[in-house]
Amino acid sequence: MKRYIGTRTFGLRAPIIEKGDDLVEIVSKSVKDASETHNIEINDKDVVCVTESLVARAQGNYASIDQIAKDINNKFDGDELVVLFPILSRNRFSILLKAIAKSGKKLHICLSYPQDEVGNYLMDEMDLFNSDINPYKDVLDLDEFRKVAGEYKHTFTGIDYPSLYTEMAANSEIHFLNNPVDSLKFSKNVLVCSIHTRNIVKRQLKEAGGESILSLDDIMTESIDGSGYNSQYGLLGSNLSTENMVKLFPRDGEVFVSKLQEKLIKEFGKKIEVMIYGDGAFKDPVGKIWELADPVVSPAFTKGLMGTPSEIKIKYIADNEFADLSIEDRTNAMVDRISKKEKELVGKNETLGTTPRQITDLLGSLADLTSGSGDKGTPIVLVQGYFDNYSDN
Incomplete structure (x- = not known):
């Protein structure tokens, strides 16, 4: 079946956390309850993002x-x-x-x-x-x-x-x-x-x-x-x-993300990545405020989230290589082009216009915008399809 949805995020509601709560168990249960209640299939390379405030509160930091x-x-x-x-x-x-x-x-x-x-x-x-x-x-x-x-x-x-x-x-x-x-x-x-x-x-x-x-x-x-x-x-x-x-900012974050990843893999049988996120790294166009008041976007994350995206720019390829093709032919050609892209794209023209930032900075910003900073009550964010591209079905 052809896919019509790429990346999607879910803000997951969670209980009010206090010092001493088993946050690994609570987050895992929140993901499980949300997936079962709303028929969300958990996949390999899904990312579970947990706000730094939740971790610090459970630690009593x-x-x-x-x-x-x-x-x-x-x-x-x-x-x-x-x-x-x-x-x-x-x-x-x-x-x-x-x-x-x-x-x-x-x-x-x-x-x-x-x-x-x-x-x-x-x-x-x-x-x-x-x-x-x-x-x-x-x-x-x-x-x-x-x-x-x-x-x-x-x-x-x-x-x-x-x-x-x-x-x-x-x-x-x-x-x-x-x-x-x-x-x-x-x-x-x-x-x-x-x-x-x-x-x-x-x-x-x-x-x-x-x-x-x-x-x-x-x-x-x-x-x-x-x-x-x-x-x-x-x-x-x-x-x-x-x-x-x-x-305070949470400490021992590496221990937390490792334990949570282990719990989620055991629960769902999928290779799920985990990160702690704080402020997103973006600038407000009206107030002109750069949102990032934390020292980093993500103080801890699992190894699968290291690095930067390696993507080509669809618009650039479409305008320069497939401009004379029919809509069906250029769509098929784009899928083939992306499926065969090089692993190392730094400095190549086909990357013009892509975002050369750390994956955790991008995901953390996405999670921060999804969860908000007020009364949404969604301090856990599930991100799906982030590592997919146009050639994945």
Whole structure:
């Protein structure tokens, strides 16, 4: 029978997970119940994607603001600390700022302008363009910033982030700058809070004479007074749980995906791949926000998901090789062309327009969009047919 459906995704509903729950058993049962109830046939190379939040909740991977504050004081001496380039987020960073402030240190909160690392704007770009400010070298205090930006509020949340952050850290000053080295005039101790630029920023600061230079992935790398922790990512990938608690990025992900894959293969008799996913890697065209506030899209995945797609562009082949054929002949020719494509296609013209990204980044983005971030209640995503192509029947 000819197939008329290619890739399809299913957001699977699951129970509300708490610390200590057997997540391998729960996910496996959720896939089984969905497949039986909705007559979904499970196949080889299907992918079961589990959101990082579910894994972290089952692990109980949480830390309180007091525990985070203690680790800040464990790792930074002195009475002042630069908090450099945090993103503008109530969910992601405000709770961390609250914890950092509890350290008792005077904080110098340094924000990049006109936007943060992931595209949240602090001001209207045209207001900056029409000013005499040079964003590459000028350091602004709050009054100077307000003269240009006014009471600018975030497009989606309606939040004035400079006001929010200074309210959350009473013993603080706020500055606006883009050259990280300029932050050293406030203190030689710096907590780098950017996500994807953290390593180059730390290197710049150290070469410029910074003394104690750490980033968010250096904080909460081990348990503090019984807290959760993440030895690889620390506070990166964390978000607000309650007013005084932070949910950390899950740890030991490789163990989880391996056990879940083993369980699913035993249950269905198919070679099913498994991954943990967080934020997708895509950019919002209206708010201009790059969604990826986690350090990676997928912190753990099974071996079958390694690598990048190896695909040819149907449009390119159709326009350049089969333009003069009838619809039936060019369809048949395309099926034959794809079935005989080379395994190594890097740099070939027939790949023009394909997406050269990691498979896990693509799948994670697909899963993130499918599950949503609110009340859909589908933290498990089943992806089918992702590795099929036009020549597969």
